[in-house]
Amino acid sequence: MSTARYAALDAISAAAGRPSSHSSPLALARAYLASSSRRTFCCLVAGLALLLVVGLLHSHAGVADLAWPQGRYGAARAFRDMLRRQLREQEPQKALSRQLADDKEYITGMLFGGQSNQLLALLNLLYLGKELGRTVILPPFTAMHFKGQHRPFHLVYDLPRFYAETAIPAAPFSFFKTPGAPDNEKEHVTCWSLMEKYTGAVNNHQVETGFNEHEVYTDFWAVPAFPRSTENAVLDVDAVIAFLRNRTEQLDWIETTRRDLLPQRGIAKGVDPASVVPEENLKPFFDPLHGVPPTDDEQLMCVDATFYVGNSVPPPPYPQRVPLDPWRVGKAWKKVGQHLHWIPEVQDFADDYLKRIFGVNRAADIPPYISVHVRRGDFKNFHGNTFTPLQNYVDAVNAIRIKLQNRLDHPLSAEEREGKPALRRFDIPPSQYRVVATTDEEPGSELWGELDKLGWKVINHVEFRTQELLGEWYPSMLDGEILSRGQGFVGTQWSTFSMLSGNRVEYWQGGVQVVADPK
Ligand SMILES: *[C@@H]1O[C@H](CO)[C@@H](O)[C@H](O)[C@H]1NC(C)=O
Numbered sequence: 026m027s028t029a030r031y032a033a034l035d036a037i038s039a040a041a042g043r044p045s046s047h048s049s050p051l052a053l054a055r056a057y058l059a060s061s062s063r064r065t066f067c068c069l070v071a072g073l074a075l076l077l078v079v080g081l082l083h084s085h086a087g088v089a090d091l092a093w094p095q096g097r098y099g100a101a102r103a104f105r106d107m108l109r110r111q112l113r114e115q116e117p118q119k120a121l122s123r124q125l126a127d128d129k130e131y132i133t134g135m136l137f138g139g140q141s142n143q144l145l146a147l148l149n150l151l152y153l154g155k156e157l158g159r160t161v162i163l164p165p166f167t168a169m170h171f172k173g174q175h176r177p178f179h180l181v182y183d184l185p186r187f188y189a190e191t192a193i194p195a196a197p198f199s200f201f202k203t204p205g206a207p208d209n210e211k212e213h214v215t216c217w218s219l220m221e222k223y224t225g226a227v228n229n230h231q232v233e234t235g236f237n238e239h240e241v242y243t244d245f246w247a248v249p250a251f252p253r254s255t256e257n258a259v260l261d262v263d264a265v266i267a268f269l270r271n272r273t274e275q276l277d278w279i280e281t282t283r284r285d286l287l288p289q290r291g292i293a294k295g296v297d298p299a300s301v302v303p304e305e306n307l308k309p310f311f312d313p314l315h316g317v318p319p320t321d322d323e324q325l326m327c328v329d330a331t332f333y334v335g336n337s338v339p340p341p342p343y344p345q346r347v348p349l350d351p352w353r354v355g356k357a358w359k360k361v362g363q364h365l366h367w368i369p370e371v372q373d374f375a376d377d378y379l380k381r382i383f384g385v386n387r388a389a390d391i392p393p394y395i396s397v398h399v400r401r402g403d404f405k406n407f408h409g410n411t412f413t414p415l416q417n418y419v420d421a422v423n424a425i426r427i428k429l430q431n432r433l434d435h436p437l438s439a440e441e442r443e444g445k446p447a448l449r450r451f452d453i454p455p456s457q458y459r460v461v462a463t464t465d466e467e468p469g470s471e472l473w474g475e476l477d478k479l480g481w482k483v484i485n486h487v488e489f490r491t492q493e494l495l496g497e498w499y500p501s502m503l504d505g506e507i508l509s510r511g512q513g514f515v516g517t518q519w520s521t522f523s524m525l526s527g528n529r530v531e532y533w534q535g536g537v538q539v540v541a542d543p544k
Contacts, residue, residue, distance in 0.1 A: 141521035220330035396511030
């Protein structure tokens, strides 16, 4: 891998709000000095040491190296070798098509919604790639809450470690084609529209898909009806895979769409179906007569919305009386999701934050805690026009303490754990574990006062100046990492961020989770 690739990535990540502090250890040092904490000195030393290491790596090989060739978990070399096999060239190309290796097949997909929803879609995309034997081209994350900035996948999740654990070949879109490069060629790809089958319309979320900034434009093609998953909700993942794997079936279906001019708009009540001209009644964005069918490109497959695929129900944006538990863990979580850890850098900063919060010098001295995600924000507007009462989070924390004690008293067998670690035993019982909370409410609010009275530690990104020092992506990445380190987790109903955090506590700590009663 040459440095040109990294230079290109540098530019993207700078545009995406990369921490400027890394290139300027002094700036962070000043910030640490300005903090009123008594622990300033030890933090300063630790922080500077980290920055020196990070800075060295940074100046050597550029930003991508931060995320992987540190060699942590011994994963870097295997990942690089995988990239050499999966990419035609060692540099991103002007066209996606010029970067596909002749003997490989690929799949990519489109995103929409907030970051947790984007991640759920990406888990499904990675799972499809695994099952179809196709290399996954990972579109970037998009932060809808700060101007739709993009961040490449490998600067959020640790791809080398993921590859080491799963052997699923996957690389960020930007390794194929540099977003925003002036000499990029315009390309079109036809995506199977899973979204039309689920919602009635294609995935036309221009910003979140992250395709257009790579000069890749999407056309759409209808898919046949698929059986639904449990709760009759999402498209059954096994049926979707069977279709995407079966070229004969796809070609037959293309003929059907051309003959019947699919997909057709619904016919309004009172309109005589015989009066409808199918050519004029096609849904927007579809053209089965003149369009290029997805089957024309055997090497690159595209699907427009993997969010709606699964073994179980994804969280609906509005209440449908579906509790969290039945849908949260499907094959995609087991085979893919649990293996996506944040980049090592985020883990290091989380250590730093937790040391400061608990006033300890070594990460090993961070006490065991129960993590709580209090999701407020726009949640008041749906879910019965009320937030989950704070007392219900308190009750859930107490329930977690009992469950944890129970688990320690009656440990699960290796078989029952299904690959999850055994819950750790500490020198204090779960009844004495601390509580660490994250919330999307601003510090100073009534909620913060109440959390403080409970003695819970709340991650305060204003006080830590997270956004200023590390960039806009960091508050949520750090919250996610810190929540995932709880021995137990209490989540908010309907929150996908809670769902993911709870799963991580189960799969990474062997812990337990409870969703606070929303009423
Ligand atoms: C592929 O689809 C064709 C046509 O629908 C069907 O006859 C065949 O059994 C399928 N093949 C497999 C392996 O499922």
